[in-house]
Amino acid sequence: MNRDFNASYWQQRYQQNQTGWDVGSITPPLKQYFDQLENKALRILIPGCGNAYEAEYLHKNGFTEVYVADVAAEPLHNLLHRNPTFPESHLLHQDFFSLQGIYDLIVEQTFFCALDPTLRAAYARKCAELLQPNGTLMGLLFNTVFEKEGPPFGGTREEYVSYFASYFEFIHFETAYNSIPPRQGKELFIELKALKLES
Template sequence: MATAVDDVAGAGQQQVLDGSNPVVARLRQLIAGQESTAGWSRCWEEGVTPWDLGQPTPAVVRLVQSGTLPAGDATTVLVPGCGAGYDVVALSSPGRFVVGLDVCETAINKAKQWSAAAAADDDGSRFFGFVAADFFAWEPPEPYHLIFDYTFFCALHPSLRPAWARRMDDLLRPDGELITLMYLVEGQETGPPFNTTVLDYEEVLNPLGLVITCIEDNEVAVEPRKGMEKIARWKRMVKWNCHI
């Protein structure tokens, strides 16, 4: 007999990511007491992936369409915690090479399999790649012009947030930009996702010189997450207000 978890496991579309969702409750069971790689791998193997929309995040599509993202022959982008890699492919273009990074080989294998068709559509050209590695230990050959973070920060235990910020600082070029699509969940006794506020980001990024250059509500968030997401853009410079 199907359970509530069975009914929605693997169907991330239109799911709220908090403890009221039975799939999130199952996610927390799988992650609790597990070494991080093993726990996340079990989630993918069981199809317990409530964050996975099965398509690019609408906010990513809007960012690409806005024309405000860096692009050029040597522009590189990193998407840590990329999962199945939909956003990686959406961000890629002849002017942007995008790397999707995830600690879970199962997720990376899924990303490689479905994205092979996308690469074939570009006459064999590839403007993206995937790497299975630990974000906190992986060392790329060069820092990135742009890093995009969504449901990665809030998936990490709060004790890891200072280390997350240091890695972002290390992986970003001095003139690079960090974009965080923040899922601002509150009232959770545990996680993931863990309770998150804009201040939580600022407390770990500001001391490293990364400040918000603009922040807006995510108007194209999927329905259950509307009003709970903001998009912030960060650079090593003085704050100002802008529109995405």
């Protein structure tokens, strides 16, 4: 890849409203998963969060340890504007690969597909590093190849398995049955349990 998808690139996308991935609300697969969670004190990280409708939903439903990270400031401001009671200290304006801390759950929603594909193996390892053993990486991955040059970047189930297999136990890794209509049949719902990393 010869383009630098850095903070200024993404900030410009938001300022110019070039956010075709943004559907304006939480999507059904994530909402259904969140609705069955009972522990409202789970430490949850949403990397590359964008406008973070998932964090908004969790916050409004009593989850107290929700953290969002993005290299662009604009979507973090948007989240806080919509939800003034969201803790500002939980807004992490930084690069995913520089994040520290340990989480119980990482939520993947259109971040993986925004990364340069050469970073996908590093993404899988970084998720494992940020999760406690048996912590969960959950979310959606595009199981399709896009006609236009990315981002978003597509891929295949087989490709994705190769990135995650060293770090996770696969609980669910199949086509989502409740995707929004434009993405029907093109998304994988994933639920992966972090293995203990070798030091």
